[in-house]
Amino acid sequence: MKPYRVLLYYNYTPIPNPEAYREIHHLYCLENNLLGRIIVAPEGLNGTVSGLAEDCERYMQWLENDPIFVGSNFDFKVEAHEKHAFAKLHVRVKEEIVNSDLPVNPRVKTGKHLEPAAFKEMLKNDPDVVLVDMRSNYEHAVGKFKGAITFDMETLRELPEHVQEIEHLKDKKIITYCTGGIKCEKASAYLLERGFENVYQLHGGIIKYGLEEGGEDFEGKCYVFDNRVTTEVNQINPKVISKCYICDTDCDKMVNCANPTCNEHVPICADCLVKMEGACSEECKSHPRKRPYNPDGYYSKQSDNYTPEFGFKSRQKTEVDYSNFRLEV
Known part of the structure; x- marks a missing residue:
């Protein structure tokens, strides 16, 4: 235990x-x-x-x-x-x-909550359902739901710039999802403000779905904001969807580049991690500020004024x- x-x-x-x-x-x-x-x-x-x-x-x-x-x-x-x-x-x-700057209040209006079991049932039986990932690009790069729409955005603040990508789906049932549910409270509310009528959200996010329903059809791993970097979700039909940033082999080992001036979030396989000493490129490997190699690929941020x-x-x-x-x- x-x-x-x-x-x-x-x-x-x-x-x-x-x-x-x-x-x-x-x-x-x-x-x-x-x-x-x-x-x-x-x-x-x-x-x-x-x-x-x-x-x-x-x-x-x-x-x-x-x-x-x-x-x-x-x-x-x-x-x-x-x-x-x-x-x-x-x-x-x-x-x-959660950083968003979206003009919404989820206590007043937000998408309908779907518990994991209801979410799974709707995905299997409703052809009008569209899944929309509300996480950042580096998060869904290492794992996402099968068939989900993703946006190339760094933060939720950029959502207004991407809504037009799903405007043609307003007649569908939109289900938003994120890691633990917090982003979807505001993201789903924003979609309602933009004229989407049938908006749902996965309550508790990817993590709760994995814990309660085994994570079926979540492909890859779930990016998390601690020194695990990623966590396993799918215990039923797992699949690796990401590739090593350096050698392009299948890889779901998500790391931070050892060069703090880069600190890029990318998948790097175990062999390349050793070869590059935790860096994502030769330039980062030779950078004077490169941190000592950490096989976990996680480096705590320094907060000098905290x-x-x-x-x-x-x-x-x-x-x-x-x-x-x-x-x-």
Whole structure:
């Protein structure tokens, strides 16, 4: 039995004082040995964290019992892992819990949620269904649903530039999907704003579909934002769809280039990783800033202005009122 857990979650519930909540949330994670990336925003909370099973269970209970979130649904996606999936802990305050700049509010209007079983059933039996991937190009390059439409976009901010690519499908049933469901809350809402009428979203995303339905027809691996880089999803009919960036052989080993000035997300096979010392090109291999070879292909970002206790030094420190927050479960 793997002793650690990796949690993926989000919650579109307004947080009245994001700065204060960031501080108490970060303190809780530090005291409970949790690592990961958590975003706090006025519109809600988004996180991926790892820790021992008992620490993660306590953390989920703490969130669900917090007065801010009582009555809402976190819908945690929980994967077993042999160790921490992160090297650090970051809890940041941002304007949005997923970068989009889309003029929508998923608490007001969003696509119809499809649980994994209903999603699988609709795909098998409804000829009018069209799957649309709302992730970035480097994510769907290593894995996507069979037959899904993908966009060549770096972030969700670029979605308005690509909607015309599916305008001719407005009479179809559109199902959006992403890693854990968070992007689809806004992406599906945006499609509704643009005149699409039958818009659905895979609730809980690719990860939940893999956990509950075995991941059938998800081809390749799912890109994740921790030091695993990718995770297995399909236990039924797996297929490798990506090729090594260097030698063009079939490969689903997704890595970051060892050159930090490049840091490209690409598939590189084990042989090429060794030969290129983790770099994606000869130029990157000889770059003076190239990081030491890491066979995992993952390199933590350096945050020079960040400390666990105070966040980013560049942010003006504000007086924090802790009276409405608590650490106990």
